[in-house]
Amino acid sequence: MGMVAAEREELKQCRALVAKLYDIRKSRENPSARKEAIICLVGATSGALNLSVCLL
Amino acid sequence: MPVVIDGVFFFSLAGKSALIKALVRIPYDDDSTVTVSRKAHTTLFPSMHKVEDDVDSVLHFCDLPGTHGVMPSGATTPQFLEDLKSMVNDCCAHADIVLYCFSHNAVLDYMRDDIREMAAARPPENTVPVLTKSDIHLRGYSAKKNDELLLKMQRDLNSPVKVFSTSVLGYDPEDEANYGNVRQEGVVELREYLLRRLNEMRLLPPSFIERLRSGEYNNSIMWTTVSLTGAAAATALVATNPVAASSALAVLTNYVAAPTAAGLGAVLTATTIIASTLFRASTRR
Numbered sequence: 001m002g003m004v005a006a007e008r009e010e011l012k013q014c015r016a017l018v019a020k021l022y023d024i025r026k027s028r029e030n031p032s033a034r035k036e037a038i039i040c041l042v043g044a045t046s047g048a049l050n051l052s053v054c055l056l
Numbered sequence: 057m058p059v060v061i062d063g064v065f066f067f068s069l070a071g072k073s074a075l076i077k078a079l080v081r082i083p084y085d086d087d088s089t090v091t092v093s094r095k096a097h098t099t100l101f102p103s104m105h106k107v108e109d110d111v112d113s114v115l116h117f118c119d120l121p122g123t124h125g126v127m128p129s130g131a132t133t134p135q136f137l138e139d140l141k142s143m144v145n146d147c148c149a150h151a152d153i154v155l156y157c158f159s160h161n162a163v164l165d166y167m168r169d170d171i172r173e174m175a176a177a178r179p180p181e182n183t184v185p186v187l188t189k190s191d192i193h194l195r196g197y198s199a200k201k202n203d204e205l206l207l208k209m210q211r212d213l214n215s216p217v218k219v220f221s222t223s224v225l226g227y228d229p230e231d232e233a234n235y236g237n238v239r240q241e242g243v244v245e246l247r248e249y250l251l252r253r254l255n256e257m258r259l260l261p262p263s264f265i266e267r268l269r270s271g272e273y274n275n276s277i278m279w280t281t282v283s284l285t286g287a288a289a290a291t292a293l294v295a296t297n298p299v300a301a302s303s304a305l306a307v308l309t310n311y312v313a314a315p316t317a318a319g320l321g322a323v324l325t326a327t328t329i330i331a332s333t334l335f336r337a338s339t340r341r
Binding site: 007010011013014015017018020021022024025034035036037038039040041042043044045 | 072075076102104112113114115116117118119120121122124133136139140143144146147148150151152153154155156157158159160166167170174250254257259260261264
């Protein structure tokens with residue numbers, strides 16, 4: 001089963017973020033670049049657990 | 057005849073968005089930058105926010121999806137979580153500090169593995185485990201028992217950094233009983249730790265760090281949310297990281313009418329709020 005659009009979009013945005021963070025880190029090689037620091041918050045678990053409960 | 061009940065069975069959200077708001081003193085009802093939602097990362101996307109001062113110093117906060125447990129709502133492929141985890145780890149690899157947020161009263165194997173992976177990418181004291189929603193997990197026990205539990209979590213995580221416990225209530229509009237009645241525990245201590253680490257790393261000017269500590273923001277410090285797009289990914293990745301770009305072939309395929317580098321700025325949308333608003337937040341606590 002292929003990915004749905006939402007999945008593709010979420011992954012794309014993660015890739016965009018990786019690229020942006022890479023740029024920020026890379027800019028530190030330039031002493032005259034602005035001062036930047038990065039804090040990432042990552043969750044241990046993904047969202048809500050959706051269950052389909054079948055009652056016979 | 058079978059009856060199918062499809063619904064949310066329980067929540068395992070870590071409350072990262074509310075924690076960001078509390079750490080930088082965004083008003084609970086200001087949804088123009090960080091939105092607090094119980095379904096945030098089941099349906100939404102990674103987000104990036106920044107605090108910026110008048111001498112062009114910037115503190116970025118990246119709010120990343122959780123990657124373990126169950127498929128986010130709407131996801132269909134098991135590979136999705138693997139891909140997501142890989143990219144979240146790539147994001148964390150660029151971070152100066154990672155807050156590993158969990159909302160369990162026990163440490164599971166994958167959490168220990170996560171901490172180990174994240175700590176390998178930076179000084180060990182810059183991977184910070186945070187037990188969120190401590191009002192749920194620590195209530196009913198004495199302070200001594202809670203300290204023992206947090207110490208055990210730290211040992212189980214094999215973390216050189218203590219487990220910070222935070223509770224941030226009043227930010228979730230879906231939580232009608234508490235919305236607007238802002239209560240925080242552990243936020244000041246965590247903020248102090250982060251600012252101390254940032255100060256020791258000398259990434260930001262001391263004057264900026266001091267303002268973040270005191271909450272005495274002025275009109276020259278801005279809070280901004282940047283929304284990311286797939287187009288930005290394609291453009292920026294090719295421009296900056298050819299190796300990663302090769303793995304992002306799918307992105308390029310989807311954006312074959314690819315934007316130019318100049319288009320990158322156009323697809324980054326920003327909402328800016330002067331930080332005098334932020335300062336007011338500290339008075340609402």
